[in-house]
Amino acid sequence: MTELPLSGIKVIDFTGVQAGPACTQMLAWFGADVLKVERPAGGDVTRNQLRDDPDIDALYFTMLNSNKRSLAINTKSPEGREVMEKLIRQADVLVENFAPGAMDRMGLDWETLQKWNPRLIFGSVKGFNEDSPWNDLKVYENVAQCAGGAASTTGFWDGPPTVSGAALGDSNTGMHLLIGLLLAVIDRDKTGKGQKVAVSMQDAVLNLSRVKLRDQQRLEKVGYLEEYPQHPHGEFGDAVPRGGNAGGGGQPGWVLKCKGWEDDPNAYIYFTLQEQNWKRTAEAIGHPEWVEDPDYSTPLARQPRIFEIFEAIEKWLADKTKYEAVDILREFDVPCAPVLSMKEIANDPALRRSGTVVEVEQKGRGKYLTVGSPIKFSRFKPDIQGAPLLGEHTEEVLNELGYDADAIAGLRADKIVA
Ligand code: COA
DSSP, X not given: OOOOTTTTOEEEEEOOTTHXXXXXXXXXXXTOEEEEEEOTTTOSGGGTTTOSSTTSOOHHHHTTSTTOEEEEBOTTSHHHHHHXXXXXXXXXXXXXXXXXXXXXXXXXXXXXXXXXXXXXEEEEEESSOTTSTTTTXXXXXXXXXXXXXXXXXXXXXXXXXXXXXXXXXXXXXXHHHHHHHHHHHHHHHHHSOOOEEEEEHXXXXXXXXXXXXXXXXXXXXHSSXXXXXXXXXXXXXXXXXOOTTOOSSSXXXXXXXXXXXXXXXXXXXXXXXXXXXXXXXXXXXXXXXXXTOTTTSSHHHHGGGHXXXXXXXXXXXXXXXXXXXXXXXXXXXXXXXXXXXXHHHHTOHHHHHTTSEEEEEETTXXXXXEEOOSSOOSSOOOOOOXXXXXXXXXXXXXXXXXXXXXXXXXXXXXXXXX
């Protein structure tokens, strides 16, 4: 088997919920030895959240903690802190995403970590960065989407700010941290020094809302945004409005009804009117006369009647399923896709073939589906396994640190480990 790129890297995964675990899970997929350190009573809260079976770890946990080992230990006790010190002295990376101040309260502040191990890379996720006036707040997914500019620009103009179903605050922040940690590993190879890598959820959401900050500056300069549905018939205020399903770049697009939309909430496609493909698009939807018609031949001419055009396309779509429509439109190079439900994604054979959706065996549960690596490498493919039970590797890890059976029994009796 090909050696994975992170083999030999030791990671202490002192994270919970989603942002931190998503990051460390990927480190584990690519070969790092990831040790999840959890509270003896209950462990990561997600083990117990949204359970589909009262007796086994929730999918919320298993889908974010595969390929890891679990050490259940009370790190607030002097004995537990001593174990943490031993682990930190040997580790390459420590990742945490506790509430602000929690690491300091445990005596695991950055100064102490550096003293114990100057080569340590310390990854930290918080809701807001250190310069923020809100840097003391606890933060979950939707809080971050609201603070990062995503919610104010998502949804429809006549509705409230709307959060996305995609985890822009949580998993996205974890992916940003992952990039930071890998850069810090490269930097340490050159300098011999570790460092702290901090990512805030607000910043990570804003990084994905970049085009909306672009639009804010354009709006301030010209007073309108030509690709938004509000143009030219509606009003613009002084901040980027919610644009419904409009395309975010210079190419107008919309979610359009297909055959069966009356009964199936996902019988839709996303249709893009690509400027450079207008001729073939007009032919595809049965309006070849629009190619030369000055009312339709340029993006500027089309924008005032964009919803009229979308309506005409919906008429063309009325007798086609979303799959049939895409099969026709692909012949005309129209950028489009069916709106896929989670049910369709779970059963999609191509996503299974590529390893993007993976079936995993979990102790006590049997098989379940998870999302595998979206990054494909030509030399290796991660082997996605199950997640550890709480404290499954406590004894193994303490043995590795030199604790004998009596010492471990003592820690168990004092409820310091589970
Ligand atoms: N042994 C003993 N104590 C432990 C422990 C262990 N193994 N692991 C955690 N704890 C303690 C912490 O030290 C903390 O104690 P303290 O509050 O007395 O200092 C306590 O458990 C709870 O910590 P935490 O999970 O941070 O608090 P919470 O459940 O109230 O808040 C969040 C959860 C997610 C809101 C908060 O952690 C947060 O804002 N994190 C930063 C942003 C983030 O990552 N958000 C989540 C994205 S998915």
